Amino acid sequence: MSDTQSQSTSKGTWVTYRPEIKVLDCTIRDGGLMNDHRFEDGFVKAIYDCCVAAGVDYMEFGYKADQKIYSRDKFGDWKFCVEDDVRRIVGDNPTELKLTMMADAERTDYHHDILPCEASVFDVVRVATYVHQIPTAIAMIQDATDKGYETTVNIMAASTVQENDLDDALAALAATPVGTIYLVDSFGAMYSEEIQYLTRKYQRAVEGTNIEIGIHTHNNLQLAYANTVEAIVLGVNRLDATVAGLGRGAGNCPLELLLGFLKNPKYHLRPVLECLETAIPRLRTQMKWGYDLAYMITGQLNCHPRDAMKYMEVDEPGSIVAFYDQMLEGTS
């Protein structure tokens, strides 16, 4: 934080900001994990308009999933992000907002489905990979780079990866043309000290390259925003957030909290509040997300939220004590 353009270490003198910081909204993509990517066009458009007005840098629409693996009948449009579907919302996207797709390693027919960038409405390919899929992820990064895209890579479930495997993965990714490597707290299980430890590890891995580090958090322990701020303080410049924290399970870092923290005058909170007022209440009648005890429990146990999601999906979830007991059984 020695850069004079950086935020100082005391709020009272936060009169400067770090212009390298960029915000990515992944409301539709991560939120889509809660409704099989079936958002109404009006909602997607509301998020898009919000991002443009709020000065957000990137917006992620969803996955570029392989239609040979996933049925279009079973999932909504934003599982596949077909160009025409996106253009139905954004036209040719005549804005500063860059559009991103997420491409899962081994679940994306990237050779075929990802067009050359100049033929696409998308600007960025975000590769998502588990640590054992790194070779595929690297091939996908190379392919997207060759096609003219900015690229990023999310190493998923980092809180359960063996440290030497993570080190190997980072070393391999640091040698690619990827633009950003994301620290991802898939299970919402990380505390500030782990964010510190891993952020510094990721930063060391990319020293001497132009690769940025990003952060993607989940709110199981009410730490999604706190951990994002922690990462900012450590020098992380690429930040994921979602409107109302919409995202899988306990959700993500809320965009409204993040934009309230960032001091760059390009960011505006008011359009996010407008979106929260006009678009979110109706969605809350259709789906349920955000911090809740079941997600807290899976976060505390550092495990995938799938059991909590199953517990929460009924209208009247059962005993939380019984869920806790069951989860403890599951980890013994």
Place this chain on the structure above:
Amino acid sequence: MSDTQSQSTSKGTWVTYRPEIKVLDCTIRDGGLMNDHRFEDGFVKAIYDCCVAAGVDYMEFGYKADQKIYSRDKFGDWKFCVEDDVRRIVGDNPTELKLTMMADAERTDYHHDILPCEASVFDVVRVATYVHQIPTAIAMIQDATDKGYETTVNIMAASTVQENDLDDALAALAATPVGTIYLVDSFGAMYSEEIQYLTRKYQRAVEGTNIEIGIHTHNNLQLAYANTVEAIVLGVNRLDATVAGLGRGAGNCPLELLLGFLKNPKYHLRPVLECLETAIPRLRTQMKWGYDLAYMITGQLNCHPRDAMKYMEVDEPGSIVAFYDQMLEGTS
């Protein structure tokens, strides 16, 4: 964190804990600010039983407010914490749990209303003071000490106090027999860097004394738990929390998150989950608390949540954008 009994800096090796850490539950006291301290006896008893079973160290019932200032008709029992009312819940409190009352500077007839400790069911007097009331607070600390109580002091609204005034207050309090000085984020406006800055200031102020530092947070920015963890990492040993985060406005650090973090085997999460399952749902039909956009806005603006509480108190709060616009007007 050089103490070998301290938590290490990586979660993977958190096999130790800091035995000096003590947890105070202030569910009834801080929650009472949302319902004029009118809790049913069954709820107060449920929190008491929860604290005992969970291994919590202290439980705060409410205020020892002056009945010449506050009418017993207008407020519930826990505004006054008359001995007989507390004994109706806890008998003679034949447990390890210590009971605390909060005594507001200038709003407590402490000479008259606070009995000698041996005649009281209470163990601790927690003096709450604004920085301009420090002389009164010191007199109250001395009075309570002379009567045989453990004492603590909360300097309220620390995020809006001028730094030289805060330094003077800390120096004056460090010369008293007080047991703990609490860093209090009354407005839920502090970020981790401010917690660091102020915690270190408080710690320096008590160097060479036996005074402990405590932390009391609010959740306006979803940082109540994160800031409590931050303080723990810095060496703070006295922690306030509440069941379900119940407390004024956005509420406090949730006890269930905190006990999931602390590794001392004396603490048990399961009784808190039981309490959350049996006692909290009914309360949620009677009162509304916890993180919400209006509280976020007052937190971001570092101001008292009273405007947000007023906005939230109706069944159908109005436009959040209008509330935001109004609050910005108010700070210009």
